[in-house]
Amino acid sequence: MDIEKIKQELKHYDGPEMNIMEVCGSHTEAVAKYGIPSLLSPKLHLLSGPGCPVCVTASSYIDRLIALSLEKNTCVVTFGDLIRVPGSRKSLSEAKGEGARVEMVYSPLDLLSLAQKEPETLFVFAAVGFETTTPVYAVLLEEIIERHVENIKLLTSIKTMPEVIDHLMANGAPIDAFLAPGHVSVVTGSRVYEKPALKYGIPFAVSGFKAEELLAALYGIVLHRGQGVVKNYYPSVVTENGNEKAKKAVEKYFQTSDAVWRGMGKVAGSGKLLREEYRKFDAGSEGLEKDEKLNPACRCDEVLMGKRKPGQCPLFGKVCSPAHPQGACMVSSEGSCFSYFVNKRKD
Secondary structure, three states: OOHHHHHHHHHOOOOOOEEEEEOOHHHHHHHHHOOHHHHOOOOEEEEEOOOOOOOOEOHHHHHHHHHHHOOOOEEEEEOOHHHHOOOOOOOHHHHHHOOOOEEEOOOOOHHHHHHHHOOOOEEEEEEEEOOOOHHHHHHHHHHHHHOOOOOEEEEEEEEOHHHHHHHHHHOOOOOOEEEEOHHHHHHHOHHHHHHHHHHHOOOEEEOOOOHHHHHHHHHHHHHOOOOOOEEEOOOOOOOOOOOHHHHHHHHHHEEEEEEEEOOOEEEEEEEEEEOHHHHHHEOOOOOOOOOOOOOOOOOHHHHHOOOOOHHHOOOEOOOEEOOEOOOHHHOOOOOHHHHHHHHOOOO
16 A cells, blocks of 8 residues: 555544554654654544653662762763753752763763773763663673773663563553554564563554654554554564574673663563673662652653653643753653654644
8 A cells, every 4th residue: 555545544544542652762753753643533642652761760860870970080971861861859960060070972882982091980871771772781891891991880771662561551551552662673573562462452563763654554553453463564674583683792791670660660570780790880770769750740650651641741831841851751852741842742
């Protein structure tokens, strides 16, 4: 079927209402960029899920980074988005304004040159993310060990997708289908969604990030409404089993653990911690389970679970904006509240 036919079918869909969650933060960006909601029937509802890594990072993790950044001869290194995520009291950006040492990089491997230039400084990398970025952290550890670098440690907040999808469904998230994450699926493969698809009797569609790819995946979801199936609409880069080399690298350095998701609490088996034999490279990742809101009225937790849209949060667009985020969903371009705000989405 050609794309114009697909657009017509989606626009005029008149079956039962469907809530379709895009788990991936990059999908959230693409959905807004291409105006996908305006191309859909009023009976098809897109919800943004917990696919933005900084949005689901617990406040205790941010607090730990801040404490480390204030220690003597210690520098916290992070990606740009994380620096503005609020902890229980402040963000890394605010701590930096108060004298903490915080540096931003584009790649974890940039850390190697920083550490070699300042051997007297301990560099702590904020290793957050999903299955997509974890192999990069494995490569970083490989380089640290091969080069005998002694002044780099990782503070990890690594999470995995299949387990949180199961957690959402088991805790009453009103989801009828999932637009499965494209980047994550490159590593995991599409097969990882078979268990939740069968368990809950809902379709999963792996999608790319172009408008045509998103529309094709959404059309596939509509065609398979109520069926526990997994369909791959991104076959150019996603296979059934994923990237075996990347998965083996992760397996070498990391082990499965429970993880605390911001606003959702502890999700069994949804995290990764360094294995015991590599624990000397850890900066204190275990036990970071507290998750306090900077503003008690923030509803990021309900937004992440698909139970509320950003505009239904009492803070949205009032005291909470990208310039003054009250919750993590308003910080990153992959965050649902940020996306709704900058694109003036009302759906």
